[in-house]
Amino acid sequence: MFGADYDAAGDFQRRLWERAEWPTFTVPLAADHRLHVVYRSFTDDTGTDYLLHHPDWDRAELLARDDGHFMGPGLSWPELVEAANNALPGGSTTDPHARLLLLLPAFGDVEVPDDAVARLADALRARTSVEDPGPLAAVLLEDQGVPVPGPARWRSAERGFSVNDGSYSFRNPVNSFALSADRLDRVANALAP
Template sequence: MLIKGYDNGPLVAGESLLARPGFWSNYLMAMCGDGAGVDHPIPDWFGDDGADTDALSEVLFDPERWPVFRLPTAHGPGAVVVYRNLPGDYGIDYLLTHPGGSHAQRIASWEGDLVGTGLTWLELVRIADYPAADGAEDPAARLLLVLPLLDDLDVPEAAPARLSAALAEAGAPQDSALNTAERLLTHLMRRPWHDPTWASPLSAN
C-alpha cells in the first residue's frame, strides 16, 4: 500500500481488523483511564476479553506489517490512521487527506497520549458521516477511529449518546456503553496539550 507523503514503513490495509474481537479494546482502552487507578478500564467495556485483546495486539503491532485505516470522505478532507510499528519508535500516526491533494498531512501522533493538532467534535462527525469509496465505510467505526483526534472543550450535549451508540454498534455492552463514552470524552477533553489559541487544520478548507 502507498500513501503519498507517508513512506515510513510496510503499510497494509487494516480495515478487515475492525470487526475482529479485541480491536476496539486495543485501540481505545488507554483513553478511558482516570490516572488514579480507580475503576481501571478492561476489555469487557468494549465487548472483548483479554485473550482476544492480547491476540490481536500481536497483529496490530507487527513491525513487518503496519495496519492502515483509511477514512476518505465524499466531501472535503478525510483521514488515515497508521500504526507506526517502528522498533524503538512505536506510535499511531493520524493523517489528513485532501481531495485532489498531492500528499497526506500528518497532524498528530499517539504515543501514550496525543501530540499534535486535533479536530473539533463536529469535524470528527463530518468525517464519520460522509464515507467515500475504499477504506472504512461504517460511520460508527469511522467515528471511533478518529475519536483520539478530539480537541474540543465544548462538545455538543448529544456527543455522549452519539459515541455510546457507536460503541454499542462496535460490540460494547449496551448497559455500559454510555459510561464508557463519557469516560472517553472526559479523558480527551481534559488533555493538557489543548491550546486555547489552536486552529483546526481544517479551518482553512
C-alpha cells in the same frame, strides 16, 4: 473496567503491531480529501499518525500523533462527526460507528453537544463488546486524554479558519511547531462540517 475483554484487546493490538506492513485506514472527505490513520510499527517505537491529504497537495498534513509523545488534538467534535457520518465511499469503511472510533484519539474539544455521549455510546455498542457503553462514553468525553493533551477550545482565527488552544496541537497557531497559516486554512477547509 466497563466489561472490556482485555485479553482479546491485547491480542488484537499485538497482532496489529507485529505486521510487516503498516496498517493504514482511510476515511474519505468531501472534494477528494482523505483522512489516513497510519499505525507505525517500528520495533520499540510504535505509534499512530492521523494525516489529512488531497491529491493536489505536495504533502499530507499531520493532524495528531498518538505515541509516547502525543501531539494533538487534530479534530473538533463537529469535524469528527462529519468525517464519521459522511458515508462517502472509497475508504476502509463507510460505517459511521467504526469511523468515529477510529478517529476518536485525534479528537479534543471542550464543547461537545448534549447528544455526544449517546453518539459515542452507540458507536461503542455497535463495534465493541463493552457491556455498558454509556459510562465509558461519558468518561472518554469528559477526560479526553487528561492530563495530556486534555480537551482544547476551538475558535475561528482572524482569517476565518478553525484553530484550537491545545498545548500539543499542530492546529494551535501559537505553538512553535504549528502548521503555517496557509496550511491551517487548507486543513480547516477540508474538515469543515
